Amino acid sequence: MRETDLPPVLVTGGAGYIGSHAALALLDRGCKVVIIDDLSTGSELLIPKGAIFVRGRAGDRALVARVIASHGIEAIMHFAASISVGDSVTQPGDYYRNNFVETLALAETAISSGVSAMVFSSTAAVYAENDGAALEEKAPLQPINPYGWSKMMAEQMLRDLAAADGRLSLGILRYFNVAGADPKGRSGQNSRHAHHLIEIATQVVTGKRGSFTVYGDDYATHDGTGVRDYVHVSDIAEAHVLLLRACLEERGCSRLFNLGYGQGNSVIEVIDALERVSGGAVPRVMGPRRAGDPARLVANADAAKSLGWTPQYDDLETIVGHALAWERTRIAAMASANDQIKLFGADEQRLKLVVEDEAATILDEVSELTAMSSKRSALERQRGIDVASYKSMGRRTVNGGENP
Numbered sequence: 001m002r003e004t005d006l007p008p009v010l011v012t013g014g015a016g017y018i019g020s021h022a023a024l025a026l027l028d029r030g031c032k033v034v035i036i037d038d039l040s041t042g043s044e045l046l047i048p049k050g051a052i053f054v055r056g057r058a059g060d061r062a063l064v065a066r067v068i069a070s071h072g073i074e075a076i077m078h079f080a081a082s083i084s085v086g087d088s089v090t091q092p093g094d095y096y097r098n099n100f101v102e103t104l105a106l107a108e109t110a111i112s113s114g115v116s117a118m119v120f121s122s123t124a125a126v127y128a129e130n131d132g133a134a135l136e137e138k139a140p141l142q143p144i145n146p147y148g149w150s151k152m153m154a155e156q157m158l159r160d161l162a163a164a165d166g167r168l169s170l171g172i173l174r175y176f177n178v179a180g181a182d183p184k185g186r187s188g189q190n191s192r193h194a195h196h197l198i199e200i201a202t203q204v205v206t207g208k209r210g211s212f213t214v215y216g217d218d219y220a221t222h223d224g225t226g227v228r229d230y231v232h233v234s235d236i237a238e239a240h241v242l243l244l245r246a247c248l249e250e251r252g253c254s255r256l257f258n259l260g261y262g263q264g265n266s267v268i269e270v271i272d273a274l275e276r277v278s279g280g281a282v283p284r285v286m287g288p289r290r291a292g293d294p295a296r297l298v299a300n301a302d303a304a305k306s307l308g309w310t311p312q313y314d315d316l317e318t319i320v321g322h323a324l325a326w327e328r329t330r331i332a333a334m335a336s337a338n339d340q341i342k343l344f345g346a347d348e349q350r351l352k353l354v355v356e357d358e359a360a361t362i363l364d365e366v367s368e369l370t371a372m373s374s375k376r377s378a379l380e381r382q383r384g385i386d387v388a389s390y391k392s393m394g395r396r397t398v399n400g401g402e403n404p
């Protein structure tokens, strides 16, 4: 299949961090992209130019069926999900509903609408804790939080549905630590409450935060801080396109891959890289461990290479550099949005004028009526009729015949 042969694709969660990058990767290939996003955590700022945007839930069966039919959708990339591990512990119902129930509705709609392929966004959080060895796809699964469980359950449900249908091809990608931003500065992280290492650290560089807290420096790692496999979001997006194409070429297949680089970097190494790239200091404070954090989480991502996946940005300085560039772009965009709010203020001013104009018209009409009424009174007076006494005369008559 040639690159331009990709059919129209529905991207759920395309106003989010990873979804918007996948949409960009598709658009860059000339593919028609329709985004469904309810903007609960996504942002209009991230919706790529050229994508068709529909506001709504991925689990809204009627809406999705309509979108599939009206846009000729043949494939779906499903990113819409809740992703905060901490929140999943305090609001598990939201996570099972959003990540499992909504995915079930989407998959059933996709199948009944004859969609050929679906790629599902999963996570390394489905794996059981291990001794830090690189994790292969066949490593034992045992999530330690509702987020991981909701994704693991959704994976299994999708496999069962696809197998029963026999025609839907299913691709599942388990990401490790997604980071960085579009090299062309078109998208990046835009969380309302940043909680990922690189996003927080870039906010220290740009002055939004005063310092960075390292969550634990007593792990059994080379410098005592947590080690993760940081993967550039544009490489993640590229893997989605490759997997989607493979799924479209082999009807009814089921494929699963880890996405990581197979190399681990510690918290300190990430912060040091950011200092080198930015040329500024990232003041750091050593803090206690964060609950639920494993010491080391690194992928064995050899299998993904069979897709022809050749990462382009597997270099820590490139990843943090792109993240920092985006954070600066985002700040500039927000400043421009503030300007637009000022413009909106001007619109409000115009609205006020319209209202005032309308009010003036109403006042004119009222004064016309008043004038008419006083004209009538004058006329009545001229004719010697006192309307008030006439009325009261009538009432008295009706009520009991008491004439004065």
Ligand SMILES: O=c1ccn([C@@H]2O[C@H](COP(=O)(O)OP(=O)(O)O[C@H]3O[C@H](CO)[C@H](O)[C@H](O)[C@H]3O)[C@@H](O)[C@H]2O)c(=O)[nH]1
Pocket: 083, 084, 085, 123, 124, 125, 175, 176, 177, 178, 195, 196, 197, 198, 200, 212, 213, 214, 215, 216, 225, 226, 227, 228, 267, 290, 293, 297
């Ligand atoms: O302010 C901070 C933030 C993070 N960290 C440390 O930085 C590392 C990375 O933490 P992140 O919060 O950036 O990412 P996680 O590894 O906790 O989790 C990520 O990867 C998971 C995969 O296991 C899930 O996909 C999850 O959604 C995603 O947030 C950890 O050692 C963490 O303790 C700090 O020291 N200080």
